[in-house]
Amino acid sequence: MNTSQKAAEVTGIDLSSFPKRQWNRFYYSNERFILGASGVVFLLALWELIVRVNLVDPLFTSSPARIWTAGIQYVSSEGFVNDFIASGSELLAGFGLALVIGIPLGIVMGWYPKFNYLVDPIFNFLYASPRIALVPLFIIWFGIGMGSKVAIIFLSSIFPIVFNTLMGVKTIDPVLLNVPRSYNAKDYQIFKTVVLPSSVPAIISGVRLGLGHALIGVVVGEMTAATMGVGHMMFTAGQTFQTDLVFVGLIIIAGFGVILTSLVQLLERHFDKWRVDIHK
Amino acid sequence: MAMKMPTEYKLVAEHVGIEYRVKRTGEYLQAVRDVSLQIKPQEFVCIVGPSGCGKSTFLNAVAGLLPFNKGHLILDGIKISGPGKDRAVVFQSPALLPWRTVVGNVKYGLELRGTDAAVMEEKSMAMIKLVGLGGNEHKYPNELSGGMQQRVNLARALASDPELLLLDEPFSALDAQTREVMQNELLRIWQETKKTAMFITHQIDEAVFLADRVIVLSKGPGSVVAADLEIKLPRPRNEATKADPEFLAKVAEIRELILNEKK
Numbered sequence: 293m294n295t296s297q298k299a300a301e302v303t304g305i306d307l308s309s310f311p312k313r314q315w316n317r318f319y320y321s322n323e324r325f326i327l328g329a330s331g332v333v334f335l336l337a338l339w340e341l342i343v344r345v346n347l348v349d350p351l352f353t354s355s356p357a358r359i360w361t362a363g364i365q366y367v368s369s370e371g372f373v374n375d376f377i378a379s380g381s382e383l384l385a386g387f388g389l390a391l392v393i394g395i396p397l398g399i400v401m402g403w404y405p406k407f408n409y410l411v412d413p414i415f416n417f418l419y420a421s422p423r424i425a426l427v428p429l430f431i432i433w434f435g436i437g438m439g440s441k442v443a444i445i446f447l448s449s450i451f452p453i454v455f456n457t458l459m460g461v462k463t464i465d466p467v468l469l470n471v472p473r474s475y476n477a478k479d480y481q482i483f484k485t486v487v488l489p490s491s492v493p494a495i496i497s498g499v500r501l502g503l504g505h506a507l508i509g510v511v512v513g514e515m516t517a518a519t520m521g522v523g524h525m526m527f528t529a530g531q532t533f534q535t536d537l538v539f540v541g542l543i544i545i546a547g548f549g550v551i552l553t554s555l556v557q558l559l560e561r562h563f564d565k566w567r568v569d570i571h572k
Numbered sequence: 573m574a575m576k577m578p579t580e581y582k583l584v585a586e587h588v589g590i591e592y593r594v595k596r597t598g599e600y601l602q603a604v605r606d607v608s609l610q611i612k613p614q615e616f617v618c619i620v621g622p623s624g625c626g627k628s629t630f631l632n633a634v635a636g637l638l639p640f641n642k643g644h645l646i647l648d649g650i651k652i653s654g655p656g657k658d659r660a661v662v663f664q665s666p667a668l669l670p671w672r673t674v675v676g677n678v679k680y681g682l683e684l685r686g687t688d689a690a691v692m693e694e695k696s697m698a699m700i701k702l703v704g705l706g707g708n709e710h711k712y713p714n715e716l717s718g719g720m721q722q723r724v725n726l727a728r729a730l731a732s733d734p735e736l737l738l739l740d741e742p743f744s745a746l747d748a749q750t751r752e753v754m755q756n757e758l759l760r761i762w763q764e765t766k767k768t769a770m771f772i773t774h775q776i777d778e779a780v781f782l783a784d785r786v787i788v789l790s791k792g793p794g795s796v797v798a799a800d801l802e803i804k805l806p807r808p809r810n811e812a813t814k815a816d817p818e819f820l821a822k823v824a825e826i827r828e829l830i831l832n833e834k835k
């Protein structure tokens with residue numbers, strides 16, 4: 293037994309494991325990423341293992357390796373580019389429209405109660421109606437092209453945007469509004485300097501929710517009467533039992549969603565830099 | 573002594589009555605019934621009265637934030653009909669925009685009036701120094717203590733260079749020590765800027781310590797002016813002022829008046 297081991301026994305401090313501290317420091321500063329990645333890797337490994345030992349039939353369940361192969365093949369095909377552009381532009385148009393109309397509408401509804409009373413019944417009716425059921429109607433109105441998909445994406449995502457924005461405006465601290473009023477500020481100045489900034493967290497959470505609904509809208513819109521798009525690709529792959537390709541489509545859409553959500557989070561962090569961190 | 577012309581006053585209130593429409597019942601509540609008072613230029617006037625007697629209501633009407641249904645409010649010979657450049661309010665809660673830094677908040681009033689950026693910057697910086705917050709320009713409100721936040725609130729009001737400074741219990745949320753510090757600071761700043769000030773409080777010693785004149789409102793709702801007392805304590809005032817027999821006598825007198833109001 294050498295002296296350092298002895299010391300370790302007495303003091304409980306193991307000097308020989310000093311480099312561990314560096315690893316510890318690395319771990320704690322990246323804890324969230326390391327734990328998250330471990331979870332994903334574990335799940336994928338388990339999935340692959342179950343398939344490899346023939347516990348399940350990969351025709352039904354696919355497997356990470358098969359998805360990878362199918363994914364590479366699909367992404368390098370011409371079909372992918374067309375599908376991606378088709379779905380992407382539908383999403384951009386439908387969700388963009390929902391943002392451009394939804395945020396101002398929510399602000400106006402929150403700010404002018406009379407306007408809210410006016411449109412509230414219409415809004416509640418539209419919100420309560422299952423929007424998937426409107427797909428046939430949209431096909432009649434906008435045809436089987438891009439129009440009907442944009443409409444369904446728009447209608448899927450506008451409600452959370454409007455409702456959250458409206459709540460954000462309604463819950464503004466009235467004391468803050470007295471300040472610009474006492475300086476004789478015009479309505480548009482009050483909007484810009486108080487209403488909009490204090491509603492940012494609510495608006496952004498609406499945008500995030502709306503984004504999720506918009507991605508569902510992409511798939512739902514392309515399930516019937518479509519000739520292109522990632523959603524359409526998934527649907528045809530499913531009908532022809534190409535399980536691997538269904539997963540590829542799922543990953544593309546979900547991955548796209550994750551990227552867009554983190555962009556929104558970046559935006560949120562930019563607006564939130566003044567807020568105190570309630571953890572740590 | 574000859575009667576003074578009304579235009580010699582900064583602010584004249586003539587039989588002002590203010591009512592609220594209570595949303596719940598749809599009825600009207602006369603919060604202020606009949607308030608008449610005058611404030612001279614560069615005078616520091618405190619208004620005291622029991623809680624709920626309509627002090628904030630009256631101040632908001634002078635600020636132009638509330639309509640009044642009776643009488644007149646005249647500032648520099650012109651009837652008040654809404655908020656204006658000539659007044660600035662120091663609110664009871666600091667009411668700072670949390671997403672703006674100290675400078676951003678102090679600038680705010682000027683910015684709303686479309687002041688030139690360089691002028692705005694210079695004025696705000698000067699006001700931040702004046703209220704003793706130099707070095708904190710780029711902090712956010714949530715990094716400041718309550719006393720510091722009230723200093724920002726005061727600096728914002730002063731930056732717009734008002735004719736009449738309206739203060740609604742600005743120190744009521746502060747602890748006793750900070751409150752005393754802020755009272756001294758306010759007097760120092762007032763002495764430097766010589767703004768006409770209308771200060772609301774229900775702390776009687778605070779009113780006597782700060783004011784040239786203390787106006788006592790009767791119990792509300794439906795308040796009227798119950799008393800109007802001149803405070804002739806010498807300036808500059810300091811901690812010694814609070815031991816002055818004259819100070820103690822005035823505090824006792826006003827306390828008596830308010831107690832009688834409450835009966």
Ligand SMILES: Nc1ncnc2c1ncn2[C@@H]1O[C@H](COP(=O)(O)OP(=O)(O)OP(=O)(O)O)[C@@H](O)[C@H]1O
Pocket residue numbers: 592593594601603621622623624625626627628629630774792793
């Ligand atoms: N928005 C409102 N609607 C209806 N009544 C109100 C409203 N604001 C105040 N009141 C009533 O008007 C009266 C005066 O209120 P005000 O806030 O002016 O009192 P105050 O003297 O400032 O009291 P405090 O010292 O507690 O601040 C009170 O009876 C109050 O209930």
Ligand SMILES: [Mg+2]
Pocket residue numbers: 627628629741
């Ligand atoms: Mg009050």
